[in-house]
Amino acid sequence: MDLxxxxxLTGLTNGxxxxxxxLGFVLIYKSSDVLNFAQGEFLLVGAYVTFAxxxxxxxxxxxxxxxxxxxxxxxxxxxxxxVLRPMIGEPIISVIMVTIGLSSxxxxxxxxxxxxxxxxxxxxxxxxxxxxxxxxxxxxxxWAIVIAMLLLGIFTFFFRRSKEGIAMRAVADDQQAALSMGxxxxxxxxxxxxxxxxxxxxxxxxxxxxxxxxxxxxxFGVRVFPVVILGGLDSIPGAIIGGxxxxxxxxxxxxxxxxxLNQVLPFVVLIIILMIRxxxxxxxxxxxxx
Amino acid sequence: xxxxDSRPPLTEGIMLTLNNIEVIYNDVILVLKGMxxxxxxxxxxxxxxxxxxxxxxxxxxxxxxxKPEDGEVTDGSIEFLGETxxxxxxxxxxxxxxxxxxxGRRVFEHLTAEENLIAGGYTRRDSNAHHDIExxxxxxxxxxxxxxxxxxxxxxxxxQMLAIGRALMARPKLMMLDEPSLGLAPLLxxxxxxxxxxxxxxxxxxxxxxxxxxxxxxxxxxxxxIMENGRIxxxxxxxxxRENADVREFYLGLTEVGQRKSYRDVKHYKRRKxxxx
Numbered sequence: 001m002d003l004x005x006x007x008x009l010t011g012l013t014n015g016x017x018x019x020x021x022x023l024g025f026v027l028i029y030k031s032s033d034v035l036n037f038a039q040g041e042f043l044l045v046g047a048y049v050t051f052a053x054x055x056x057x058x059x060x061x062x063x064x065x066x067x068x069x070x071x072x073x074x075x076x077x078x079x080x081x082x083v084l085r086p087m088i089g090e091p092i093i094s095v096i097m098v099t100i101g102l103s104s105x106x107x108x109x110x111x112x113x114x115x116x117x118x119x120x121x122x123x124x125x126x127x128x129x130x131x132x133x134x135x136x137x138x139x140x141x142x143w144a145i146v147i148a149m150l151l152l153g154i155f156t157f158f159f160r161r162s163k164e165g166i167a168m169r170a171v172a173d174d175q176q177a178a179l180s181m182g183x184x185x186x187x188x189x190x191x192x193x194x195x196x197x198x199x200x201x202x203x204x205x206x207x208x209x210x211x212x213x214x215x216x217x218x219x220f221g222v223r224v225f226p227v228v229i230l231g232g233l234d235s236i237p238g239a240i241i242g243g244x245x246x247x248x249x250x251x252x253x254x255x256x257x258x259x260x261l262n263q264v265l266p267f268v269v270l271i272i273i274l275m276i277r278x279x280x281x282x283x284x285x286x287x288x289x290x
Numbered sequence: 291x292x293x294x295d296s297r298p299p300l301t302e303g304i305m306l307t308l309n310n311i312e313v314i315y316n317d318v319i320l321v322l323k324g325m326x327x328x329x330x331x332x333x334x335x336x337x338x339x340x341x342x343x344x345x346x347x348x349x350x351x352x353x354x355x356x357k358p359e360d361g362e363v364t365d366g367s368i369e370f371l372g373e374t375x376x377x378x379x380x381x382x383x384x385x386x387x388x389x390x391x392x393x394g395r396r397v398f399e400h401l402t403a404e405e406n407l408i409a410g411g412y413t414r415r416d417s418n419a420h421h422d423i424e425x426x427x428x429x430x431x432x433x434x435x436x437x438x439x440x441x442x443x444x445x446x447x448x449x450q451m452l453a454i455g456r457a458l459m460a461r462p463k464l465m466m467l468d469e470p471s472l473g474l475a476p477l478l479x480x481x482x483x484x485x486x487x488x489x490x491x492x493x494x495x496x497x498x499x500x501x502x503x504x505x506x507x508x509x510x511x512x513x514x515x516i517m518e519n520g521r522i523x524x525x526x527x528x529x530x531x532r533e534n535a536d537v538r539e540f541y542l543g544l545t546e547v548g549q550r551k552s553y554r555d556v557k558h559y560k561r562r563k564x565x566x567x
Contacts, residue, residue: 163408170398170409177396180355181460182384182413284400 005135007255008248013141015247016148020203021220022227022239023155024196030172030234031192033092037099039200040221041106046072046201047208047217048110054122061124072201076194085186107218118214125209144206151199152240159236168192226266230273232283305331305496306464311366313351321347323520334490334497336507338541339517345500346393349466353390354380385413387463393472395449399442403433403452406441410456426455429485447478466498471506483510504541508532
């Protein structure tokens with residue numbers, strides 16, 4: 001029973017962080033139909049920048065985090081302006097290939113600046129063990145869940161209630177019609193990329209806090225795919241629930257069946273979902289009017 | 291160009307002027323070939339013409355929506371309230387008070403009706419937007435019943451109402467409607483045209499309607515232009531246009547009693563048209 005709770009909490013933590021990474025991915029897909037293969041690298045950049053702020057420049061974590069988020073937003077805008085805007089009107093597959101190029105580029109930049117050796121992440125999130133229902137879990141893992149849930153709640157609200165959020169969904173639906181009501185599609189894309197980069201950066205910090213800083217963090221990006229396919233590429237609640245399901249699934253198979261299988265299982269889920277429900281649990285079916 | 295009658299064309303209080311504009315798509319396809327119209331403030335102006343005459347292109351040239359389709363105004367000028375606007379981008383033009391209700395309604399299918407309206411008021415900086423949603427519901431009570439429904443599942447008529455409501459949310463000075471009757475039942479079309487007329491009366495909103503349905507448009511318009519092949523071939527007051535033999539035959543489908551026109555007459559008309567334009 002203890003093991004079960006232990007695995008559940010681990011799974012929820014991973015799930016919450018996966019959901020954060022997936023959220024950025026969904027956001028970009030939702031507003032511009034682009035699959036961003038550099039999402040994992042955004043996590044990587046976020047973790048390393050925070051590492052630099054705290055461990056190398058010795059900033060207080062509040063200031064360090066604030067700067068990291070600002071840099072991530074800047075990165076998002078920059079990517080949109082320099083890489084994606086020139087690609088407007090090109091076939092979507094070219095844009096996706098560009099994001100693959102971008103992922104290699106970001107990875108290379110990070111390893112040039114910080115090298116390839118794993119580093120310990122400066123512990124600013126309290127990590128003393130906490131007893132929950134007989135299981136022991138690090139407080140940092142609980143914080144990860146809380147922070148992820150908070151952010152996801154804010155975004156859900158943003159998309160349902162705020163004018164900018166509604167405009168983003170409008171752009172996702174029909175760019176030209178959105179343009180005809182004065183919504184600047186370019187601005188919306190910049191927003192989407194900035195928010196995606198910022199959430200990924202926070203996700204990166206949360207993972208790095210648990211496993212340390214290394215190039216491995218980028219692999220988190222690959223694990224986003226089963227999450228978004230399961231939840232639906234264009235659904236925010238889908239990203240959350242997909243994240244939690246995949247997180248738990250990984251954790252249970254790792255704990256009960258054996259390490260190694262847990263790496264594979266999410267992709268088995270991915271294939272099954274693609275076969276039976278290609279738009280995911282919560283994804284939008286295309287509305288067809290007859 | 292010939293007026294259908296001796297009355298002087300409607301020229302006082304001009305809000306929008308298209309001066310001999312030329313639009314080219316993809317650098318080679320010439321769609322508008324010296325198109326000129328004037329829209330006086332507070333009036334309803336109809337722009338009639340058959341498929342492919344360039345009516346939608348005209349509207350897109352005004353609202354700045356040509357660029358995403360690789361179209362460009364290469365010659366002439368478009369002036370709105372004394373300022374040249376044909377090089378401005380769409381967002382700028384909307385905030386100047388021109389709003390195009392696009393052909394085929396183009397509602398945001400996955401947003402609710404009310405979210406569609408909020409998106410329509412995107413350029414508004416004041417906080418009266420909420421009040422305006424009620425104003426839209428006042429014109430279209432049916433939208434109020436459907437406010438939380440996903441717009442993609444509304445009926446065609448309700449979607450057209452939503453598209454017009456979305457335009458109202460921006461409080462435009464000039465509202466341009468592109469084929470509002472497209473694919474709707476005749477009764478519904480009448481209802482929508484009535485509401486357009488009311489909006490014009492009660493808000494003083496200037497309206498430019500592009501239509502294939504000439505009869506209906508001449509019923510509400512204060513002045514109308516007839517467009518063929520990228521330019522205006524005829525203009526005048528609706529009552530005068532209704533008397534014009536060519537308009538009666540080719541746009542209103544009215545012929546003299548019992549007479550069936552032969553293809554020779556059509557050819558004759560086409561020749562004459564070339565002379566006119």
